[in-house]
Amino acid sequence: MESSLDGNKYRLATNCLHAGQINPGVAAGVINPLYPSTAFPYLEVDKFAYPRYFNTPNQEALVTRLCTLEQGEDALVFSSGMAAIFSTFLALLDPGDHAIFQNDLYGGTHHAITAELDRLKITYTLLDEITRESLDRACRPETRFVYIETPSNPLLNCIPIDVVAEFAREKGILSLIDNTFASPVNQNPLVLGMDVVFHSATKYLGGHSDISAGVVISSAGVIGKIRPVAVNLGGNLNSQMCHLLERSIKTLEVRVTRQNENAQAIAEFLSAHAGVANVFYPGLRSHPTHEIAARQMKGFGGMLSFEVKGDPDAFVRRLRLIAPVMSLGAVESTISSPRLTSHAKIGPEGRKKVGISDQLLRLSVGIEAGNDLIDDLGEALKE
Numbered sequence: 001m002e003s004s005l006d007g008n009k010y011r012l013a014t015n016c017l018h019a020g021q022i023n024p025g026v027a028a029g030v031i032n033p034l035y036p037s038t039a040f041p042y043l044e045v046d047k048f049a050y051p052r053y054f055n056t057p058n059q060e061a062l063v064t065r066l067c068t069l070e071q072g073e074d075a076l077v078f079s080s081g082m083a084a085i086f087s088t089f090l091a092l093l094d095p096g097d098h099a100i101f102q103n104d105l106y107g108g109t110h111h112a113i114t115a116e117l118d119r120l121k122i123t124y125t126l127l128d129e130i131t132r133e134s135l136d137r138a139c140r141p142e143t144r145f146v147y148i149e150t151p152s153n154p155l156l157n158c159i160p161i162d163v164v165a166e167f168a169r170e171k172g173i174l175s176l177i178d179n180t181f182a183s184p185v186n187q188n189p190l191v192l193g194m195d196v197v198f199h200s201a202t203k204y205l206g207g208h209s210d211i212s213a214g215v216v217i218s219s220a221g222v223i224g225k226i227r228p229v230a231v232n233l234g235g236n237l238n239s240q241m242c243h244l245l246e247r248s249i250k251t252l253e254v255r256v257t258r259q260n261e262n263a264q265a266i267a268e269f270l271s272a273h274a275g276v277a278n279v280f281y282p283g284l285r286s287h288p289t290h291e292i293a294a295r296q297m298k299g300f301g302g303m304l305s306f307e308v309k310g311d312p313d314a315f316v317r318r319l320r321l322i323a324p325v326m327s328l329g330a331v332e333s334t335i336s337s338p339r340l341t342s343h344a345k346i347g348p349e350g351r352k353k354v355g356i357s358d359q360l361l362r363l364s365v366g367i368e369a370g371n372d373l374i375d376d377l378g379e380a381l382k383e
């Protein structure tokens with residue numbers, strides 16, 4: 001898609017608004033027009049557009065914006081994060097191949113790996129700890145890629161992206177990262193040497209709890225491999241949702257900047273509170289991976305978790321502003337109990353193994369006035 005702007009010239013906050021401007025002339029005004037058509041002419045064009053080919057005008061405008069934000073060459077926009085992730089796995093892995101995954105992954109991704117790859121005769125290693133040594137030990141001649149997620153859910157552990165990228169480069173395999181928790185505002189893995197970036201756009205990119213979408217961003221070569229498989233699987237996002245997602249991204253930098261500020265203030269408040277046992281936020285010096293986060297993140301993000309000393313369910317019920325709902329990354333603050341939601345399936349023993357106590361709560365910090373959120377938490381902590 002021809003863009004009227006050079007994304008390299010501007011800062012991220014500006015590119016959130018203007019990268020991928022279609023520039024169709026005076027009739028359209030200042031926003032990109034919505035092209036709902038599913039039928040396009042085939043004469044006098046190199047390739048004709050079709051939604052499932054991932055090449056309609058609204059898809060391409062969004063792709064330009066995403067590539068500018070993550071410094072990629074090409075991207076594909078899907079109807080969910082899992083569609084983006086699993087279409088990519090199917091494109092990059094053949095029967096007999098092997099892949100290395102971080103064990104501590106988003107539950108849906110972890111489940112998709114263990115439920116689907118075996119019967120496709122694809123082998124994999126799930127690593128509890130990602131270090132150069134553990135990666136070297138897991139790597140085989142048939143290994144095709146390494147896949148990580150940082151910061152992790154729900155303890156916000158950070159993995160050194162440069163170590164993973166260098167390992168992959170030296171072994172001649174691809175490095176993949178789910179960058180959903182950080183968002184492109186706080187972390188740009190392609191700049192740090194990774195090959196492929198995913199986002200569940202259902203979270204921060206959409207940001208208003210009303211869009212389901214997913215993206216993969218990479219080099220033109222890698223996207224060229226994923227595209228034909230994605231076309232066969234048919235998980236494309238429709239034009240209306242592309243238009244809505246493009247609109248959401250306009251405020252991404254403003255939203256995430258406020259979320260970073262609110263989360264830092266809340267993490268500090270909770271750390272000092274007698275009713276709270278532990279706080280996990282990469283922006284706190286006490287966080288085990290604070291140094292790694294400080295090296296690779298531009299902001300520490302809007303996600304944090306903490307352990308209350310009292311009954312966690314009673315505490316959640318006492319909150320007035322912060323809603324107990326699944327999902328994350330929205331403008332409204334939300335809270336969830338990993339014990340009852342994301343990590344219910346692995347059971348008490350499984351949770352203990354990965355350091356998730358029954359007292360742990362995960363907070364997705366929104367853009368409300370920070371002091372109102374602190375007051376809400378403070379009130380609910382009074383038993």
Ligand SMILES: *Cc1c(COP(=O)(O)O)cnc(C)c1O
Nearest residue numbers: 080081082106178180200202213
């Ligand atoms: C939600 C989420 C996904 C999956 O995205 P969907 O849009 O629900 O398919 C993948 N990774 C992370 C980190 C997520 O939070």
